[in-house]
Amino acid sequence: MSKKKVARIVVEALENYGVKRCYGVVGDTLNDVTDAMRHHSQIEWVHMRHEEAGGFAAGAESFMTKNLTACAGSCGPGSLHFINGLFESHRNGAPVVLIASQLPTNVLGTNFPQEVDYMPIYKTCSVFCEEVTNPQEAKRIVMSACQAALAEKGVAVVILPSDISATEVEDLPIMQQYQPKAPLIRPVDEEVLAIAKILNEGSKVGVYAGAGCEGAHAEVIELCKILKAPMAHTSRAKDFVEGNNPYNVGMTGMLGVKSGYEMLENCDTLIILGADFAWSQFYPKHAKIIQIDIDAKKLGLRHAIELGVIGNIKETLKALFPHLTAKSSTEFLDKYVLMHQKAMAKLDQKAIAGSEDLIHPQYLTELLSQYADKDAMITGDTGSAMAWILRHFQTNGERRTLLSMKHGTMANAMPQAIGLQKAYPNRQVISMSGDGGLAMLMGDLLTLVQEKLPVKVVVLNNGTLDFVELEMKAEGLVNSYTDLHNPDFGKVAEAVGIKGFTVKGSHELEATLKTFLSCEGPALLDVHVSRLELVWPPHTEFSNYENMALYGAKAILGGEGHTFFDMLKDNFLKK
Numbered sequence: 001m002s003k004k005k006v007a008r009i010v011v012e013a014l015e016n017y018g019v020k021r022c023y024g025v026v027g028d029t030l031n032d033v034t035d036a037m038r039h040h041s042q043i044e045w046v047h048m049r050h051e052e053a054g055g056f057a058a059g060a061e062s063f064m065t066k067n068l069t070a071c072a073g074s075c076g077p078g079s080l081h082f083i084n085g086l087f088e089s090h091r092n093g094a095p096v097v098l099i100a101s102q103l104p105t106n107v108l109g110t111n112f113p114q115e116v117d118y119m120p121i122y123k124t125c126s127v128f129c130e131e132v133t134n135p136q137e138a139k140r141i142v143m144s145a146c147q148a149a150l151a152e153k154g155v156a157v158v159i160l161p162s163d164i165s166a167t168e169v170e171d172l173p174i175m176q177q178y179q180p181k182a183p184l185i186r187p188v189d190e191e192v193l194a195i196a197k198i199l200n201e202g203s204k205v206g207v208y209a210g211a212g213c214e215g216a217h218a219e220v221i222e223l224c225k226i227l228k229a230p231m232a233h234t235s236r237a238k239d240f241v242e243g244n245n246p247y248n249v250g251m252t253g254m255l256g257v258k259s260g261y262e263m264l265e266n267c268d269t270l271i272i273l274g275a276d277f278a279w280s281q282f283y284p285k286h287a288k289i290i291q292i293d294i295d296a297k298k299l300g301l302r303h304a305i306e307l308g309v310i311g312n313i314k315e316t317l318k319a320l321f322p323h324l325t326a327k328s329s330t331e332f333l334d335k336y337v338l339m340h341q342k343a344m345a346k347l348d349q350k351a352i353a354g355s356e357d358l359i360h361p362q363y364l365t366e367l368l369s370q371y372a373d374k375d376a377m378i379t380g381d382t383g384s385a386m387a388w389i390l391r392h393f394q395t396n397g398e399r400r401t402l403l404s405m406k407h408g409t410m411a412n413a414m415p416q417a418i419g420l421q422k423a424y425p426n427r428q429v430i431s432m433s434g435d436g437g438l439a440m441l442m443g444d445l446l447t448l449v450q451e452k453l454p455v456k457v458v459v460l461n462n463g464t465l466d467f468v469e470l471e472m473k474a475e476g477l478v479n480s481y482t483d484l485h486n487p488d489f490g491k492v493a494e495a496v497g498i499k500g501f502t503v504k505g506s507h508e509l510e511a512t513l514k515t516f517l518s519c520e521g522p523a524l525l526d527v528h529v530s531r532l533e534l535v536w537p538p539h540t541e542f543s544n545y546e547n548m549a550l551y552g553a554k555a556i557l558g559g560e561g562h563t564f565f566d567m568l569k570d571n572f573l574k575k
Contacts, residue, residue, distance in 0.1 A: 006138045007032035007165040008040050010158070013139055014097065015041045017146035017179070019070045021061065021422055022046065022099075023054035025081075027074020029101040029162035034072075043070070046422060047450060048415075049443040051078060055085020055096075056412050057419030060379070060402055062094040065423050068150055072099040075162070076114030083121065084409060086155045090125035091406035095149035097142075097156045098122070102131070104163035118159050127154035135167040139174050150179060185294060186316045187309035194307055195271070195290055196323035202269030202288065204332040205229045207247070211236035212274015212293060216314035217397065220273065221245060223317055228327045230336040232260035234277045235390050236405050243396040247333065249340040252282050255387050257347070259340035267332070274313045278302060292316050347391055359506045361385075361460055361529040365392035365432070367513050368458065373428040374398055377420050379413040381437035385460055389432060411440035414457055418444065421453045428517070431457045435486050436464075442492070448522040449497040456517060457498075457524040459489045462531040493524035502526040 011033060014022070023046045026034050037043050048054035054071045062069040071086075073079035079100035089096045100118050102108070108115065123129045128148035132138045138160070145156035186192070199205055205227045213220055213233075217240060224231050224247035231247045235255060242248055250260040264270065264284050272291040276298050283289070283303040291299050291308045299308030309316070347362065365388040372378070375398040380389040386403045395401065402420065404412040417431035438459055448455050464482045493500030499519050503509050509527065516525045 002171070003168040004171045005032055005036065005165065006132070006135050006160075006167050006169060008036040009139050009169070009171055010099065010142050010160065010165070011036040011041045011043065013142040014068075014070050014099075014146065015043055017068050017143075017150070019043055019068050019097070019146075021058070022070040022072055023048055023058040023419070024072040025049070025051055025054065025074070025078060027078045027101070029075040029103060029165075030072055030078070030099075032162070032165045033099060033101065033160070044422075046418075047447070048418075049446050050441055051081030052083075052085045052411075053415035053418070053441050053444040053447070055082040055098075056088060056415035057085075057422070058096050059085060059089035059092070059094045060416035060419035061423040062089065062096050062419075063092055063402065064377075064400065064420060066095075068095050068097060068146055069419075070097045070099065072101065074101055075103050076116045079118060080116055080121070083125065085415065086122075087125045088404055088407045088409060088412060090155050093153035095153055095156075097145050097149055097158065100157055100159045101165065102159050102161040105133070105161045106163070108161070118157065122155075122157040125155055126157045127152040128156035129159070130157075131159035132161065132164050135164050135169045136172070138164065138169075139171070143174060147179070184312060184315045186311040186319050187292075189319075191307070191309045192316070192319050193323055195292075195309065195320055198269060198288055198290055198306060199227060199271065200325045202227075202267075203329075204267045205269045205271070205327070206263050206267035206287075206332075207231040208252075208264060208270055208272045208275055208277075209233040209237045209241045210273060210275025210277065211240070213237055213313050214240045214274075216273075216312075216317065217241060217243075217245075219314050219317040221247065222321065223271075223324075224333075226321065226324050226326050228330045228333045229271075230259075230263050230333050232256075232263055234275050235403070237275070238390060239395050239400050243394070243399075247337070249336040250343065251390065253277060253279060255390050256282075257340065257343040257391075259336050259343045262339065263336040272305075273317075276302070357505060359503070359509060359527055359529045361388050361462075361527075362392055363506060364458070364460075364509065364513075364527055364529060365389060367510055368430065368432070369393045371514055371517055372399070372430060376428040376430060377402070377417075377424065378430045378432060379403070379416040379420065380432045381413040381434040381460075382408050382410055383434050383437070385413065385432040385434050385437075388460075410434070411437040414438060414455070415441055415444055417455045417457070418447055418451070418453060421455050422451070429453075429455050430517075431455060433457055433459050435459055435461045435484055435489070438489070439484070439486070445493065445496055445498060445522075445524070452521065454519070454521050454523075456519070457493075457522070459524065459526045460529050461486055461489060461526050462529050464531055489524060489526035493526075499523040500526070502528075504528040 021044045051073050058069045058071040128145050130141050145158050149156035207229045230249040232252050233241050249263050250257040252260040267287050270287045270289050280302050288306040291305045377400045379402045380386045382404045413431040413433045417429050421429040490500035490502035501516050503512050
């Protein structure tokens with residue numbers, strides 16, 4: 001049997017597990033791997049400008065396609081830079097393999113320049129983390145890493161010293177580990193009957209849908225129809241249950257709406273479908289709660305439950321339907337559907353072209369929703385961009401949204417858009433970036449040009465870290481250190497070879513946005529939006545107003561009273 005370099009064996013193993021792209025930045029200790037990728041595989045190397053952006057891009061591709069994706073970096077700071085991008089995949093369950101190349105084994109442990117012990121670092125954000133210390137074991141370790149990433153839905157890290165990657169060994173046949181399809185799981189009949197009994201006895205039954213409802217839209221609708229139940233949902237379930245759903249009463253949580261919040265507060269029976277919403281104060285205090293989840297560790301984790309069962313949502317509901325008694329009264333349902341319609345109408349009050357010198361971000365997002373393709377994919381930076389997408393960008397069963405809901409990191413949107421555009425070259429991909437988020441990883445705008453990716457980047461330019469600023473005000477503090485001295489992002493885009501647009505007035509936004517979306521290649525739209533926009537939660541306590549009043553008093557005493565009064569005028573006095 002012929003000999004091969006370990007690097008080639010590693011690359012061929014990745015390809016056998018379905019890897020189509022590897023995101024990264026080349027470097028000396030990685031040279032044998034990238035050389036093998038170029039000459040001995042069909043894996044596409046995606047040349048990023050920052051490894052963190054590569055981690056986000058790889059994770060976005062993996063999250064949407066459910067296929068294994070790879071990234072790779074050089075020794076020391078190179079592979080270390082991936083950490084935040086891969087933490088995102090660790091939190092949202094995307095299967096990614098990192099090849100973290102390492103210094104040669106003869107200098108390890110000597111505090112050699114660029115030496116980093118990856119093991120204790122990456123073990124915190126991975127389902128698998130092993131170093132290749134024996135060239136003969138490289139194939140087995142890489143195969144195990146791929147299997148773990150796919151089976152456990154997370155990040156697998158292979159640490160590969162450069163001298164080992166360059167070593168030639170016999171490519172011994174190792175039994176190919178079978179990649180099984182996900183099994184269909186549902187509760188035992190006894191538990192199905194117990195669920196049915198509780199639901200049949202309830203008079204005000206609500207449904208709370210989470211990301212576990214992916215692929216079960218029809219079954220969720222049928223459950224609501226039988227029970228005459230309003231359905232609230234988490235932010236991560238938006239893509240799967242929001243569209244074409246007459247039972248939808250919106251999200252709950254801090255970014256939700258009044259109807260979703262109050263429905264959960266006032267139901268007497270609640271069935272939670274694949275949801276792991278972390279804030280326990282938004283769950284009902286007196287209702288009987290049934291929870292269905294594929295992960296047993298999540299049952300009862302956030303709240304007390306009457307009954308918890310393990311199962312896929314689709315299969316469990318199909319088993320449940322024959323045992324449910326159809327309800328006749330629609331009073332509970334009608335109340336919250338109407339409340340949802342009113343809540344959304346109130347949110348839309350600012351989704352219009354207002355004064356020429358003020359652009360509401362709600363208006364921008366509504367225009368994006370109106371003119372984006374019916375199967376568009378949109379990413380959003382953590383902060384206000386995330387809030388406006390969740391509230392104003394409509395999904396329809398074909399569109400997809402990707403937000404950093406579990407890791408909550410800055411600068412995710414544009415790099416994630418790169419991964420989505422690579423995976424779906426024929427679909428429209430939009431990044432809604434905050435000015436702070438874009439600036440953090442702005443170097444990878446060059447990746448859009450170099451890789452010829454037609455991503456459309458929208459920048460919410462308000463000159464501040466506005467979500468942080470809002471948090472300070474909500475705590476009664478005068479905001480500090482949040483100001484951003486921004487360039488004209490449209491001109492920055494033009495300077496690097498991207499079609500750039502800048503809009504400062506609301507009456508020119510619609511026409512410019514249509515032109516922007518129709519550009520053939522990458523484009524960037526710099527929109528000067530209102531800095532003083534508040535993101536109000538669906539339910540406010542006295543402390544919310546008390547702290548905001550405290551902020552106002554401090555602002556006036558500190559000579560910033562004009563900002564406080566402008567905020568009041570824009571959020572409370574304008575109609």
